[in-house]
Amino acid sequence: MAHDETSFDDDSPREACGVVGIYAPGQPVAHLNYLSLYALQHRGQESAGIATSDGERITVVKDMGLVSNVFNDRTLAGLDGHLGIGQTRYSTTGSSSWRNAQPVYRGEFQREFALGHNGNLTNTEELAQEAGMLPGTITSDSDLVAELIANQIGHESNHNASDGRELERGLVKILPKLEGAFSFVLMDEAHIIGVRDPNGFRPLCLGKLDNGWVLASETPALDIIGAHFVREIDPGEMVIISATGVRSIQPFPVERINPTLCVFEFVYFARPDTQLYTQSVHHARVRMGQFLAKQAPVEADVVMGVPESGIPAAEGYAKEIKIPYAQGLVKNRYIGRTFIAPNQELRSLGVRMKLNPLRDTISGNRLVVVDDSIVRGTTTRAMVKMLREAGAKEIHMRISSPPYRWPCFYGMDTGTRSELLAANLTVQEIQDYLDVDSLAYLTLDNLLEATGTNNAGFCSACLTGDYPVDVPVNLSKKILEESMHRLEKPAEIQQEELSGGIQQSFSEIHE
Numbered sequence: 001m002a003h004d005e006t007s008f009d010d011d012s013p014r015e016a017c018g019v020v021g022i023y024a025p026g027q028p029v030a031h032l033n034y035l036s037l038y039a040l041q042h043r044g045q046e047s048a049g050i051a052t053s054d055g056e057r058i059t060v061v062k063d064m065g066l067v068s069n070v071f072n073d074r075t076l077a078g079l080d081g082h083l084g085i086g087q088t089r090y091s092t093t094g095s096s097s098w099r100n101a102q103p104v105y106r107g108e109f110q111r112e113f114a115l116g117h118n119g120n121l122t123n124t125e126e127l128a129q130e131a132g133m134l135p136g137t138i139t140s141d142s143d144l145v146a147e148l149i150a151n152q153i154g155h156e157s158n159h160n161a162s163d164g165r166e167l168e169r170g171l172v173k174i175l176p177k178l179e180g181a182f183s184f185v186l187m188d189e190a191h192i193i194g195v196r197d198p199n200g201f202r203p204l205c206l207g208k209l210d211n212g213w214v215l216a217s218e219t220p221a222l223d224i225i226g227a228h229f230v231r232e233i234d235p236g237e238m239v240i241i242s243a244t245g246v247r248s249i250q251p252f253p254v255e256r257i258n259p260t261l262c263v264f265e266f267v268y269f270a271r272p273d274t275q276l277y278t279q280s281v282h283h284a285r286v287r288m289g290q291f292l293a294k295q296a297p298v299e300a301d302v303v304m305g306v307p308e309s310g311i312p313a314a315e316g317y318a319k320e321i322k323i324p325y326a327q328g329l330v331k332n333r334y335i336g337r338t339f340i341a342p343n344q345e346l347r348s349l350g351v352r353m354k355l356n357p358l359r360d361t362i363s364g365n366r367l368v369v370v371d372d373s374i375v376r377g378t379t380t381r382a383m384v385k386m387l388r389e390a391g392a393k394e395i396h397m398r399i400s401s402p403p404y405r406w407p408c409f410y411g412m413d414t415g416t417r418s419e420l421l422a423a424n425l426t427v428q429e430i431q432d433y434l435d436v437d438s439l440a441y442l443t444l445d446n447l448l449e450a451t452g453t454n455n456a457g458f459c460s461a462c463l464t465g466d467y468p469v470d471v472p473v474n475l476s477k478k479i480l481e482e483s484m485h486r487l488e489k490p491a492e493i494q495q496e497e498l499s500g501g502i503q504q505s506f507s508e509i510h511e
């Protein structure tokens with residue numbers, strides 16, 4: 001997403017899309033898609049789209065904005081049919097423009113299909129070069145995948161008569177070439193197809209309606225339309241839904257299957273009412289707080305969470321340490337993740353536009369403040385200042401994940417390495433920068449244990465620098481260069497360093 005100079009953002013990692021696919025003869029599939037997308041709005045707020053088919057033609061409606069802005073009775077009325085897919089997008093590759101809104105549609109060679117993507121390919125450039133595509137002809141990794149599939153279908157169409165399964169066969173040919181993170185939903189005039197990459201970075205689940213099937217990024221998208229959860233799609237699995245039911249195939253070589261679900265789905269990205277690896281995300285977050293309390297206890301009067309995602313961990317922390325939990329910050333519910341402040345003066349109010357302190361909870365008290373992560377630290381610092389102004393006697397910051405040190409290449413936007421506070425500073429330096437009395441992060445071992453999954457397989461690359469799938473060569477070179485040089489730090493820290501100096505090297509970052 002582009003951030004202009006007048007925008008204030010909430011300094012959280014950003015998701016990269018929610019997807020849904022529904023096959024339900026006799027049911028209002030466009031409306032069901034709409035409701036499911038509504039339940040996935042937290043995964044992307046830039047654009048939304050739905051494609052449906054009546055068995056003859058595919059119709060696509062998509063636009064910039066929230067699901068509720070893009071769709072109304074009029075736009076939904078134009079979406080006929082008994083099968084459809086939907087997508088809500090936050091861009092991590094490709095620009096934030098209508099052209100990149102999804103579903104992506106292709107309609108050549110008498111075959112139509114549409115595609116929705118959650119994730120981020122790591123070999124987009126190589127694939128485009130291999131396919132002889134000119135620079136600029138592809139607008140995003142999702143666009144590239146659609147182009148590769150369309151070309152494959154076109155190639156087949158020249159040789160064989162149509163049996164209606166060109167999309168399935170095209171995918172089986174193209175999928176093994178893709179690297180990185182991808183949970184796809186696709187459709188042609190008669191099938192809904194779901195695919196999860198061999199690592200299963202992004203979630204995708206299967207649900208059952210009375211007379212149909214649903215694929216969705218998260219289980220609340222099933223709940224909202226009365227579908228029953230059946231199971232998660234396995235890493236490396238492709239499912240094909242049609243009039244004959246659900247078929248499952250394995251298009252990837254078995255040696256590539258290596259489950260590494262993004263651990264930040266548990267920490268922050270997924271809704272609390274989602275189930276991942278059969279575990280409740282909410283309860284996992286409460287356990288993260290409990291582990292954090294055991295790991296870093298402190299004497300205090302009140303435990304409070306930073307709304308909204310810090311709250312379950314704060315409850316867990318309070319329960320474990322037997323200190324009262326109280327609401328100390330009220331969130332303005334009607335503000336988006338990013339909003340535009342018209343001038344610098346208003347922008348400096350930043351965090352106050354989003355959070356307001358409850359003085360009765362704060363004044364004269366020693367606070368434990370629990371949040372799920374610190375990315376750039378700007379919002380946390382402003383929030384701490386606000387709590388001090390509201391009369392906090394002490395502020396002990398507790399974070400329910402380890403320090404976020406490495407950028408994500410698998411579909412989360414966290415900014416560059418130089419923007420990540422913990423990539424540049426030690427924990428003590430971060431404590432000083434935030435102006436808190438103490439600071440502690442949950443360890444990776446405790447985080448993984450708190451998921452309750454018996455370590456079913458996770459990516460934690462942004463915490464460890466250990467990337468389960470190779471990152472693009474040009475990007476990894478850039479990371480190395482950034483790490484070898486003195487990193488950009490917040491202006492205040494740079495000032496402080498003039499008298500002391502903080503050395504940062506590649507090896508230190510690995511420690």
Ligand code: SF4
Nearest residue numbers: 262263408459461462
């Ligand atoms: S690098 Fe971090 S944010 Fe990205 S997929 Fe891995 S755990 Fe998730």
